[in-house]
Amino acid sequence: MCHGTGPGGGMQFWSNLEAELELGRYVWLAMVVSNTRHSPGTWGARMFVSQTGEMQGTIGGGSMEVELVSQAREAIRQRQAPQIETLVHRKSGEGKKSGMICAGEQTNLTMVLGPEHLGTISDLALLELEDRPGVLRIDSDGCFEVEMTSQDRPLFSLDIQAESWAYSERIFQWKRIAIMGGGHCGLALSEVMNRLGYVVSIFDTRANLPTIQDNLWARWLEVVPDYADAAGKLNYAPFTHVVVMTTDMAGDIEALWGVWKSGRPFPYVGVMGSAAKIRKIRQTLIERGVSEEFLDSLRAPIGLKMKSNRPEEIAISVAAEILQLRDTLFDEVKWPEAAQT
Numbered sequence: 528m529c530h531g532t533g534p535g536g537g538m539q540f541w542s543n544l545e546a547e548l549e550l551g552r553y554v555w556l557a558m559v560v561s562n563t564r565h566s567p568g569t570w571g572a573r574m575f576v577s578q579t580g581e582m583q584g585t586i587g588g589g590s591m592e593v594e595l596v597s598q599a600r601e602a603i604r605q606r607q608a609p610q611i612e613t614l615v616h617r618k619s620g621e622g623k624k625s626g627m628i629c630a631g632e633q634t635n636l637t638m639v640l641g642p643e644h645l646g647t648i649s650d651l652a653l654l655e656l657e658d659r660p661g662v663l664r665i666d667s668d669g670c671f672e673v674e675m676t677s678q679d680r681p682l683f684s685l686d687i688q689a690e691s692w693a694y695s696e697r698i699f700q701w702k703r704i705a706i707m708g709g710g711h712c713g714l715a716l717s718e719v720m721n722r723l724g725y726v727v728s729i730f731d732t733r734a735n736l737p738t739i740q741d742n743l744w745a746r747w748l749e750v751v752p753d754y755a756d757a758a759g760k761l762n763y764a765p766f767t768h769v770v771v772m773t774t775d776m777a778g779d780i781e782a783l784w785g786v787w788k789s790g791r792p793f794p795y796v797g798v799m800g801s802a803a804k805i806r807k808i809r810q811t812l813i814e815r816g817v818s819e820e821f822l823d824s825l826r827a828p829i830g831l832k833m834k835s836n837r838p839e840e841i842a843i844s845v846a847a848e849i850l851q852l853r854d855t856l857f858d859e860v861k862w863p864e865a866a867q868t
Contacts, residue, residue: 541651541654542656544652548641548642553639554640557573557575558635558637559572559636563633570683572585578603582596587633595635605639608639608669609667609669609671610667654673658726659699661676664693681695682697700724700725700726701857704720704767704769705730705757706770707754707771709733713742715841717729718743718842720842720849723850726747728747729749731751734750754773754785755784769797770798770799770845779808783796796824797827797829797845797848800827800828805828808827829845830845830848831847
């Protein structure tokens, strides 16, 4: 599969941080390492502030982030060691207040990075460039290292023991979508899903399609001779949503046939179309031997029920359904409820 023109899923964070360190600048890094429901900052969110004030990312915004950013320059001056702090987003009750009242709580890890960290940051930048998984480890004793490993590790782990703590995070973008069809709807959906942090892969059978050439949002683009070949080319199937929106019913059928034939555990497979078209697709797939189990799991027609005719409206409908199902499809990303005080 070839690289697309877009970074995909925020895939330039570590590369941009690496560039700051290569210029000899110190950088303040903040990461959300734990959160409960309703928290504006969620696990995996991260941001940095460089010595010159350059910023990227967010850990939840609002007055909390404004206050933390205001402390970044002093933290850089003092070469702040790694530390964690839990903030609660409410006015009353126990715990340090964030200044926000949206409920929930989050634990932030902050530290200052310098030349001694460049090797590890370069490893992280390489992982995001090549779309490969690894594990980042940080602890209160000064450990800051990356292990190149498989995506089978837990998404994150935070262990706090008295005054010491250890954090590990799977550096791997688990939010992924494969779009079968690179036309106007595929282009619109690419943009929406990229902005939501998803790694986008596009497949089409047409080599010089303008909407593929104009696609700035896909991480991966591939022209295939037959849509039936597409599913077998995807990496990380257990994390990948498959959305079928080719130019015609024949293309949709081949794409779905390929998904089923691959036998791979895609968590979500959906196809765009009217009720009449969906009936014909299902009947054809039944005649070709596709299992009832697969057909019953199919999201068809795809997206939330709404009157959506324009590509941009269809994209919002599909994205909303994917987000709505996220907790159901991925148990390990469910957030606990905050303690009531």
